[in-house]
Amino acid sequence: MKKVTPQGSLIKQLRSQLETGSLQKEMSHAIRISERRVRLIENENAPVTVPELERIAVYLGVPRDTIAYAINTPKLVLPASDTTQSLLDDLFRHACRLFCPTIISRWTARWSKRGPA
Structure with missing residues (x-):
């Protein structure tokens, strides 16, 4: 069943x-x-x-x-609560601090090798 x-x-x-x-x-x-x-x-x-x-x-x-969660059809996800949203914001900021400098430095290095357009 x-x-x-x-x-x-x-x-x-x-x-x-x-x-x-x-x-x-x-x-x-x-x-x-x-x-x-x-x-x-x-x-x-x-x-x-x-x-x-x-x-x-x-x-x-x-x-x-x-x-019930989706039985036979996709179900719309409810908006996150304020608490959940603030946690997600904190996680996003933390991820940006960790990964954005690396991504920006790689992107800058790549573009500086190409020279002016």
């Missing part, structure tokens, strides 16, 4: 936003899987079958494509 990768953190967020403030125990009973499996899905994105994903989606009241 085909398995898909769920977006565990989104499932956890949606579950906690339900009117009843649903617990993992309540959700596991409603979708007919163990509490341990619910924890694995929410915390480690444990693969689920398509019927399991469908039951989770019905329980949460969302389309199944919303709570």
Whole structure:
């Protein structure tokens, strides 16, 4: 049976936003899987079958494509959060400090050998 990768953190967020403030125990009973499996899905994105994903989606009241990474089609990647973006900016700056001087010096050496155009 085909398995898909769920977006565990989104499932956890949606579950906690339900009117009843649903617990993992309540959700596991409603979708007919163990509490341990619910924890694995929410915390480690444990693969689920398509019927399991469908039951989770019905329980949460969302389309199944919303709570899973690409099932049959490519999925749009959400924009990075500010924290993630600042980490990426730091990594980019660090990479530039490491590699840009080497690249610039090689480029300069290559062009200086050719002489004026």
